[in-house]
Amino acid sequence: MAKEKLFEVKDLRISAYNDEKVEIPIVKGVTFDIHEGEVVALIGESGSGKTTISLAALAYTKPGLHFTGGEVLLRGKDVLTMAPLEQRALRGANVAYLAQSAAATFNPAITIGEQVTESAVLHGVLNQAEATKRAEALYHALELPDPNRIGYRYPHQVSGGQLQRLMAAMALCGKPDLMVLDEPTTALDVTTQIEVLKAFKKVIKEENAAAIYVTHDLAVVAQIADYIVVLYSGEIMEQGPVEQIINHPSHAYTKRLMDAVRPTPTAGMGVQVGDEHDRDVPAIEMEHLTAGYGGIVDGEPIATILRDVSVKVENGHVVGVIGESGCGKSTMARVMAGLLPQAKGHVRLEGKELNGSLNDRKLDELQKVQFVFQMADTALNPKQVIGDIIGRPLEFYHGIKGKKKHAKVAEILEMVELPAEFASRYPMELSGGQKQRINMARSLAANPEVMLCDEVTSALDSIVGANVIKLLTALRDKTGVSFVFISHDLSTVGSFADEIVVLYAGRVVEQGPTDEVLSPPYHPYTRLLISSVPELRIGWLEDTMQKREMAAGIARGVEITKIGCPFFNRCPMAIENTCDVKDAPIRELKDGHQIACHLSIDQLNESEANTQQILHGYEKIGKDKPLETG
Template identity: 40%
Template sequence: MTPHTNTNTPAYNAETDPVLKFSQLDVNFKTEFGRVHAVKGLDLQVMPGEVVALVGESGSGKSVTATTALGLLPKTARIGGQTLVADKIINELSERGLRSVRGNRVAMVFQEPMTALNPVIRIGEQLTEAMEVHGIAHGREAWDRAVGLLEAVGIPAARRRAREFPHELSGGMRQRVVIAMALACDPEVIIADEPTTALDVTVQADILDLLRSLKDQLNTGILLITHNMGVVADMADRVAVMFKGEIVERGTVEEVLLNPQHPYTRRLLDAVPHLGAGHGQFGTSPLPVAADAGMALEVKDLVVEYKREGKKPFRAVDGVSIDVRRGEIVGLVGESGSGKSTIGRALLGLIPSTSGEVRVLGTDALSVRGKGGNELRKRIGVIFQDPAASLNPRLPVGDVIAEPMSVHKVARGKEREKKVLDLLEAVQLPRSAYNRYPHELSGGQRQRVSIARALSLQPDLLIADEPTSALDVSVQASVLEMLIGLQREFGFACLFISHDLAVIDSLAHRVVVMQYGKVVERGNRDQVLMNPQEEYTKRLLAAAPVPNPIEQKRRRDERHALLASLGDEIVTLDTRELSM
């Protein structure tokens, strides 16, 4: 790494001095309701070649802290204390000085690569732009270096990919491009803000391997911002736990994750689902399925195709058969693009099926029409992944929950109001939420509203599509505990769609694994998750991180051995391509 010098500040030693340092950082935001104190006197530093994880839930101040290092906070922010990137004091730099630091001395890897990449500019051009702005390389030299960067981060056919647009790449490929952009100007420190939250477990494992080799081979400091304790266990050297703008605990990854001292840290770790722990992780377990339980859902040879102009139809679901008995929770797992959510939408009639048979509670769901269709829909509840997108923002919560009752003409007036209030109590929301609007609630509260609405007609079958993936771990834990409790109380059958294997382990009776639109393995929860038979299932399970650094290192070594036995390469940084 090329050392930077600055004659206006004390000599900076790139080997022994912190590459990122916050001293008594204090951030206030001016709002219409007064000032909000987001960060309160924070002290933190990152050394060369070190990964420091800053963990905490949404609203704890993690991202505000990181954004301070790039000088990107809005004008409404009042910043106290000092932020240093190598030998640069960020607070004292002009806008021109900040532009010279961003990308060149400190780079950022964002959570969602599609928001970090320009959708109308080719990948290669986005990489060369940073190099040309900072005078690293120009013209053909910059283009060749861009291709080298793509090859370094493990993107195959890099010269062709450099001429493609972001939408032509998978999510994992796009995140690798963002990492390549972060490396373009050889920064001393990289801030990774939830870099794997939007990725499947196998892609996440690849990105973590890449980041780990980056810090090992280039001696780059990394500030990792996340609420995923499995990622922390896999990546971090040191951990700082943030709560309401303050660091409440810090130490090595082993000290913090294996022997937490602060009640908030213990609460966070207790809320993390652990693959292999099985039922009862959240204080309650689903009831066993009765031996004589009838079928709530029967899917036979389902095919769903999407038509493409001038091309052969794309088969998203290819001859899938699934069944769910009354009172049973079946986990449907697989990576993005495996067809799980397509099945959920097809079962709800939101997209047409090409062929196959779907029977819900003994009724042919694909052919039923009119009054019979309405009666069947009354018996099916649905919970979507993003509550903000599935709740009508113009209706108060009481009307949102009552809407299915209104559509199906169930209960009226005071009786309907009482049912809504009872549902609010069942999902552990205060009665005062009745007249509030969705935007006035937190993400976890909105998902509780979604669950209350799904249960408003007391369905016999619930379809839940990634209902907790957008939530913080402690909120996720409380929602899952509540969902299991409601399932015990109401006895509904549930098809639970998820890519989080630890969540499935905590609540499912049986598991169905999908890949490329087909079922590759199925069986009882412990049979599939503890003793997988299929190669794809083994890959999924090996890639799922656990919140114990010692156990996670063992799992990582076992995953690398599995990949080697299957002839797959481990994704690491190819520094030969960076030396071009």
């Protein structure tokens, strides 16, 4: 029996006016349908109109935009022609919106339960008692910990992945007809992303909910969508069932998006670096470093984040630092930059000891270590033109002024592949990818020895992110600058870094050349990360969640421990009364590859061989029994 058509977009047109009051079309005649219980994905790179179209479901446009034509029908009624009070009643009750950032969505001063139930009660869909009961049922369905009490907590008392699922509970509490999910997993690490996707898919199916899923990640779309609409510059390039678009795409642009999908991390991805920039001492190194927050008690921070970490970055090399949210990646960069003094250990720049605080560092030491922040939107001053933003470090560190400064700004813009006329623009006039290039150009203007890149591609679409990596590679080859590239995306790190450091709960569990780290034997946590990178294959999520290490690794949270291996509670191969009470020994492999694990190299190799054998047999016999890996 055919499902009822719930939502229709017919020839939707949205425009804006430029400074000369000339109308510029943004969305150019888009048409698609959504049936009950169906998830329709809108995909395309930044600026393709995905969010603009999805917001039309709430009869809303961003400031500066206006509807110029078409219809948006919810159960046959055009939401664009409704009276303002009707539109207001629609939002949250009939159409619920899930934003990209859960942290920005929740009020830190109000309990989770109050916020999850607020919309349902406000719109009169449920009374408070009914809403609370439904919220608790949704906490169970979304597999949240302590579902009967989590509503009494505050947003800061739960993890990022849990907050993302609580945002889904907030949207579903009022039983809306349609959910709009706007990049809900883009900024999450791979293991948290799987956890959230699994929960979303389960609850959408159980609730028979319909959804618009906005994303640029085709591998994610393959796991959750029933139907795909491919957008470019406000127009539909191609649309159809997920199986057709993923396996038999017809448009060149869809194929281009597929080429930009992150590959599964494997040996052979690693970058070979020449020795033309080599020196006798590392560009920067950390030795037996312990750091954290909240003051020092008995030589230890009150909240210890990094414990006994040693990392070297050779000149002209890229060291990728990977791990889940909260593992200490950004804390490591902050210590290197002098933003956070260490409690113990050493930081050396070109062999010379650095003071822990940037206030005590010399000007040339500050100039040689530059930080590129994750969010260009908040890192760039919106009231300064690009020329002043890039020109400030030229003047501060090198005393370059006047015409020489303008010429140097143009040269640096060219270096990041942007035209010189961008110097007179403001950040708001640039796209996300362009702003990220300006963010990097500002650091380059200091002429640094080391650039600390903190998740600089996590909020960018696949195509723009790939272009940024290409740019960074060219800069390294040309200038010899070293990079510490922090990311939760193992595929991006694998394609750019020549060495990888795997952090877990503030400790280095594995490090070495990229090809060695991505080849068996792996640390059990590295294997979990590699297994968690979505593949462009329908059914991958279900297959993956049946592996034993995924079930163990995804289900439990990160615990920072003082003794034993911190991965003990999530490891499918953990040894009782050993892994939980003794620090893991460092296993030395070839070419400087190290694994911190109580299991011997032979045991790790044997475990990997067993996994591959079972996986191979599983593929041969079909999908009629769950996986169990040893």
